[in-house]
Amino acid sequence: MWKDEDEGVVAAGVVSLFGPDDSVTPKQKNAKEKKNRAQKQHRQKTKTNKKETRARQKDKDTMDTFLGLFDPTLEDETTDDIDELNGNVVEKNHENTQYKNCKNSYSLRSETLGGVRRGPRVAIMPDQLPSEPQEGNIEYKLKLVNPNHERFKRLVSQMQWRLREGLGEAIYEIGVEDSGILLGLTQEELGASMATLRRMAKQLGASLTVIREKTISGHNGEIRKAAEVLVRKSWYCDAFSAFSGMAPMTEEHLSLARALDVPIVIVITKTDMATPQQIQRTINDLKQTLTQPGYKRVPLLIQNEDDAITAGSNQLDNNVVPIFCASSVTGDGLTLLKKFLFVLPPRMSNKEREKLEQEPAEFQIDEVFHVDHSVIVGGLLTKGVIMQGTTLLLGPMDNCTFVPVTVGSIHRNKVPCRVVCAGQSASLSIKGQDLSLRKGMKLMSIEARPRACFYFQARTQVLHHSTSICRGFQATVHIGNVQQTAVVEGILGSRGLHTNDRGSVIFRFLRQPEVVQNGARLLFRQGMTKGIGQVIQVFEEEPDNVNLYNGYER
Template sequence: MDSFFSLFDPNNGNESPGSEDFDRQNALPPEPQVGNIEYKLKIVNPTKQRFDHLVTQLKWRLREGNGEAIYEIGVEDSGILTGLTANDMTASLQSLKQMALDLGATTTLLREKLLDNNRSVAEVLVRKIPDDQNNIEIRVAVLGNADAGKSTILGVLTQGIMDNGRGRARLNMFRHLHEIHSGRTSSISHEILGFNSEGQSINYNSSELITAEEICDSSTKLVTFLDLAGHKKYLRTTIQGLSGYSPHHAMLVISSAAGAVGMAHEHLAIAVALNVPFFIVITKIDLVDPANTLQNLESFIKQVGSRRVPLIIENIDDVITAGANQLTENVVPIFCVSSVSGQGLELLTRFLYVLPPGSSSKEKERLEQEPPEFYIDENFRAGHVGQILGGLLTKGVVTEGTLMRIGPMKDGSFQEVSVKSIHRNRVPCRMVRAGQSAAICLNIYIPNLRNGMVLVSREEKPSGSLFFQASISVLFHETAIYPGFQTTVHIGNIRQTVIVMAIFSSKCIHTNEQDSVMLKFKNQPEYVTVGQRILFRNGAGRGIGEITQVFPLKNVHD
């Protein structure tokens, strides 16, 4: 099978230097008008009117950052680093703290630097948990080759106990007996790491017999890791996790002993194709010096056409720079860690603390106003509890007792159900909102339930579709794609064979060409919507695209 990285032109993008931090230059870019970053030269003894205005401004920046804002103190709106005297800096930080308190937010001094003029500039993180949330949550998909140490590093981060060099830390990550025997993850598991308002990590070693519920309750920020399979035979499961769970970030784990080999290229290329921001963690540095692996990473990143440059994290200042640039797609943070000695883990943990949420509060609010759509990734029965669905709510809000429809069935129809109970991060809750993953218990048992189905609003009267139109780009094909071509397509958590029924602008599509095509699901109808990203792959071709039109089946409602 051709590897995914060979499908991207390595010369597509040139090196971009990335946003330099104030350690390396005398000015920042001009203050952005939108987003969660605010420049303030100083905030010393503001009048009440001025203070109220500053609080309103902070509230807006927090909304833009989904509960997080970055304040650059001692910086003019143009980005020039003027700096403040020690007294003015102390007063400004105190004023910012008081502004945050008025909104129920907290402040954390990320870094402070003395300039050549003996004045200083500071960077402050302001965090406020949105009123409708228990904490700020981000999802991080964990990728990498088999035996790279993914489950081990997750075990160390979430359990708070170092590995013994023989895989002790990873045992709690495995869900099946064969995974324990082989040491390889074959399914998607979820693990959590919390942080309090002071930036201290909260894991299962924080106190004796601490539970997942207590971690969630004690955390202002919660990182949910999706531990994905690394072996080639489980690639479909890995793609399903990346596509279906919509992670905010991807963590690519590479073994210092083996280097960037095997499925690491494939996983990184899929993350790039799905527009998932990523960072790299090099493990096992206690066994092998990572110098050779670091030397090869720049060319490795370019092989998937990524227009980013590597940033090796060596100190806390690098961590803050990397966090600020993580969503601008021009810097790839690289961490060197050991799960045995603990070297580098403090920097990685701090990076997870400052890692920005994926979408703005405004976008989140817009999605919550839409009719609910819950995409099913797992389903099972739990004794007398009933039918359990695991997945991601992409739109709307779902509460206990909500009447919904589930499907599509073989004929494209949907069946009416009621939400009996909801769990998030293994903790009971009454509500799940757009962008959150959850486990939902239904009031009745649904025969022939399968992953890839969806729960939607009862009022929507949804229908499955066999035919849909998409604009696709062929990343690689040995010859060309013609009508009649069959391939496996991934659309969110849907995985099914589709047939190319028609190509609209030409007779065929070659590598690096784009066209609009009519596709048909081969086995059964699915629920798809305009704008969804698609990814297709098999032994003969690779490509990405977007759905442009859907043709629902008719007369399927009861």
């Protein structure tokens, strides 16, 4: 112990090596222990309060985030502000596109990139990708700035090959070297590259969607960006009678194909029943419809084999619509139609089929039959492989559960077989207890651990509606083989949607839950009301028999 000369107080800064200082009285010792206990209790109480506060705040943030999707109270927002909030900002001038910065890379807000609509920003790109695969539908491009004519033709051919590898879909990584290093591009370079990519897609009748992007800091602090772009291509074929001419349903189908921005091919049937004057009148009406300002398509009447090969081999622009005149009775025009279908790009490559066969099985039920006390389901196997004796999960039921069933016999094209692979249609005989089946159900592998949902969020576009779509509006929703009435529970950032409006909408299935996957395309209709969209978020329900997944093996 020592005496502090300045303060005149005893400092207990040194403790004897042989034990505590005897000068500390029992009264002082008890007071110190009491103080230590009080401080310890205070620390424990503070720590407990912090944990409870964080838990309450987490629950509150989760609920606020969910309820915020349903908040239509933006009273002072202008139409442009609402469109931007719903992710509907599309630059009108593609050549002079201005890029907009996003503060939060995980925001659900959509923006545009090079005049192409960007999807919900639910993830960012990694710092480095694997090396570019030589096969498949993934292509790396560092930049595509003002290519010459010869290079542009090679780029289009390359995109066509990638699309064939990916069943009509291809992934382009812009601003990425072949080794997978993300170098990024400046705003001007990225805009020029997206413009070139858009020109390439237009040559093949494909559409672009920016999936995600990453901001990269350059050596001198320069901000650069890399983007991942989805290129997609599909065909729409409309057939109607030359004898009856164009019906209102035909015009409705053409308008949906135009809204979905897919290539169109038209077949005029029953030419044996119609006079030459009726056939010509039907063709003239069709040409008049396709050349309207809303369509701006160029009809092409296929008259010989060269026309069919040129149209089917993707040598035409996306705005050209092939027209065939055929008769199933006399066979006129069927040869040209078959030639056209023969030269179309394959729907599924062998490599892609092999990939799908490695995934857990997923069978869409489109038809249900009852034959001699047996239950038969017909549909399409989208993933995996199903063999006789396989145990699958059937559902969802009304309580979101899936029940185990066993596959008995398998038929394809009315011929018995032992196995069905991805991409094939088949009829399956299933066995189970108290089966309640309906169209739209699925047979799924136990490894897939399927979940059903009542609520899902979709980015939609209203094609036609007489007034305004608001909360509570009911419409029939089509998602793959799912067809059910759904209720609009909320519209993100808006009180209602009118014709040609876009917005993020929360739907709720009215009767029973369904299996819905992110990225699935949807169509909703009610009377004359029509709309399209894409699922961007699914609110899955936990099944009551979730432990069933752990009780079976594949």
